[in-house]
Amino acid sequence: MNTHMIFFDIDGTLLDEDTRTVPESTVRSLRQAKENGHQIFVCTGRCRNIWPLEVMEIGFDGVVGGCGTNIFYRGEELLHTSLDPALQREIADDLTRFHIDGVLEGRDKTYFRQDYWMPVVQGIHKENGIFSVQCQLFWDQEETLEFDKMALWFDESSDMKGFKEKYEDRFDFILRDPTFYEIVPKGYSKATGIEFLCRRLGIPRENTMGFGDSTNDLPMLEYTKISVAMGNGNPDIFPSVDYVTASVMEDGIEKALKKFGMI
Numbered sequence: 001m002n003t004h005m006i007f008f009d010i011d012g013t014l015l016d017e018d019t020r021t022v023p024e025s026t027v028r029s030l031r032q033a034k035e036n037g038h039q040i041f042v043c044t045g046r047c048r049n050i051w052p053l054e055v056m057e058i059g060f061d062g063v064v065g066g067c068g069t070n071i072f073y074r075g076e077e078l079l080h081t082s083l084d085p086a087l088q089r090e091i092a093d094d095l096t097r098f099h100i101d102g103v104l105e106g107r108d109k110t111y112f113r114q115d116y117w118m119p120v121v122q123g124i125h126k127e128n129g130i131f132s133v134q135c136q137l138f139w140d141q142e143e144t145l146e147f148d149k150m151a152l153w154f155d156e157s158s159d160m161k162g163f164k165e166k167y168e169d170r171f172d173f174i175l176r177d178p179t180f181y182e183i184v185p186k187g188y189s190k191a192t193g194i195e196f197l198c199r200r201l202g203i204p205r206e207n208t209m210g211f212g213d214s215t216n217d218l219p220m221l222e223y224t225k226i227s228v229a230m231g232n233g234n235p236d237i238f239p240s241v242d243y244v245t246a247s248v249m250e251d252g253i254e255k256a257l258k259k260f261g262m263i
Contacts, residue, residue, distance in 0.1 A: 002207050003037050003038060003203065003207060004038045004039070004203075004208065004209055005038070005039045005040075005194070005197065005198070005201070005207065005209070006033060006038055006039070006208075006209045006210075006211070006257075006262065007041045007042075007043035007064065007208070007209070007210045007211065007220060007224065008030075008040070008041070008042055008043060008210075008211045008212075008253070009043060009044055009211060009212040009213060009214070009217050010042060010044045010051075010052065010055055011044075011046075011213075011214075012213035012214060012232060012233060012248065013211050013212055013213050013230050013233075013248065013253075014026060014042070014055050014058075014248075014253070015052060015054075015055060016248040016249050017232075019249070021054070022054050022055060022058070023248060023249055023251065025251040025253070025254040026058075026248070026253045026254065027058055028254065029253055029257050029258075029263055030058050030059075030060075031058070032257075032263040033257055033262050033263050036263060038262055039061040039062070039201075039203075040058075040059075040060050040061055041060055041061060041062045041063060041064060041197070042055065042056075042060050042063040043063075043064040043190045043193065043194065043212075044063070044064070044065055044066075044190075045066065045067045045105075045149070045151070045182055045184075045190075045216050046065060046066070046105070047065055047066040047069075047070060047105040047106055047107055047110070047148060047149070048063075048065050048066075048072075048108070049106070049108050049109065049110060049131060049132070049134060049135055050105075050110060050128060050131055050135055051063070051065070061073065061074060062074060062197065064190060064193030064194060064197070065107075066105065066107070066148045066149050066184075066188075067149055067182070067184040067188060067189055067190055067193075068184070068188040068189050068190055068191070068192045068193035068196075069081045069082075069148040069149060069184070069185065069188050070107050070148065071193050071196055071197065073197065073200070073201070078196070078197075078200060079196060080107060080148075081148065081185065082106070082107075082146065082147070082148050083147065083148065083185065085144060085145070087170075088104075088144075088145040088146075088147060089145060091104075091150070091167070092104065092111070092140070092145060094163060094166065095113065095139070095152070095163070096113060096139075096140055098160070098162055098163045099158045099159065100152050100153075100154050100158045100159075100160060100163055101113065101116050101117055101121045101152070101153045101154065101158070102118075102121060102150060102151055102152035102153050102154075103121065103124055103150070103151045103152075104145065104147040104150055105148060105149050105150065105151060106145075106146045106147035106148050107146070107148060108134060109134045109135070109145075109146050109147065110128055110134070110135040110136070110137065110147075111137045111138060111139040111142065111145060111147060112124075112125055112136065112137070112138055112139070113139060113140055114138045114140050114141065118153040118154075118155065118179075120153055120180070121153055124151075149182070149183060149184045150171075150181075150182070151180070151181075151183070152180070152181050152183060153179055153180050154179055154181075155179060160181070164181075167183075169186075170185065170186060171183045171184060171186060172184050172186055172189070174215060174216045175215065176214060176216060182216050189219040189220075190210075190216070190217065190220035190223075191219035191220055191222065192219075194208060194220060194224065195223065205224075205225060206225050208223070208224040208225050208226070209225065209226040209227075209228070209260065209262070210223070210224035210227050211228045211229075211230065211245075211253060211256065212227075212228075212229060212230070212233065213229060213230040213232060213233030213234065213237075214233060214234050214237070215234055215236060217229075217237065218237055218240060221240055221241050222240060226243075227242050227243070228241060228242065228243050228244075228245050228256045228260075229241040229243070229244045229245070230244075230245060230246075230247060230248055230252050230253075231244055231245055231246045231247040231250065232252075243256060243260075245259075
């Protein structure tokens with residue numbers, strides 16, 4: 001059996017978004033894939049400081065984090081790309097000026113605006129409380145910032161058009177839903193992270209497999225030789241994959257790994 005590198009998104013793929021749990025079938029099947037000689041990786045938009053413990057305890061060989069801006073393999077950091085400090089400050093000030101809510105995500109720190117108001121951002125701030133105080137900082141209080149990417153929410157009071165026009169030459173704006181952009185520096189994606197690992201580990205692209213559920217997973221799913229969408233995922237990605245499996249809680253990962261002979 002050829003060794004494959006198998007990549008998994010977190011939210012909506014490994015972690016059920018309603019119960020916030022990883023099903024036992026997923027843990028069992030991932031460990032079986034490792035026993036069969038494959039390498040397993042997290043491939044997520046989340047930066048390191050908010051990786052869920054219940055996910056990391058499964059025993060992954062590595063992580064493509066922050067949509068390709070931070071890469072780890074067997075405990076070693078292989079790549080980390082951050083933004084120029086002056087640019088970070090300018091972005092934070094503009095988010096306040098354009099009245100945009102959201103999260104500035106970094107390897108070690110996460111920032112919110114003091115007057116965050118979007119319900120989903122309120123929920124993220126609360127969830128981040130289980131990690132550390134470094135995950136609940138405010139960008140309008142800190143003199144210097146340390147972030148790599150952004151997740152931004154907006155409503156009718158926001159000037160997202162103005163912000164996007166100013167920064168779209170330096171960032172990719174990934175529309176996740178009508179009021180939510182995931183924003184990543186140009187030149188970085190889940191696909192570039194996988195490509196980096198293929199070169200570093202000497203494993204051909206033909207021996208890669210990816211699992212995802214959302215539009216920010218499309219670069220990964222289009223790059224990997226075998227692509228799987230979770231049944232609970234965004235239907236917009238279904239035409240772009242090789243297989244649509246069952247949902248997270250219906251043993252979707254285990255079923256797909258069996259179908260493609262990984263376990």
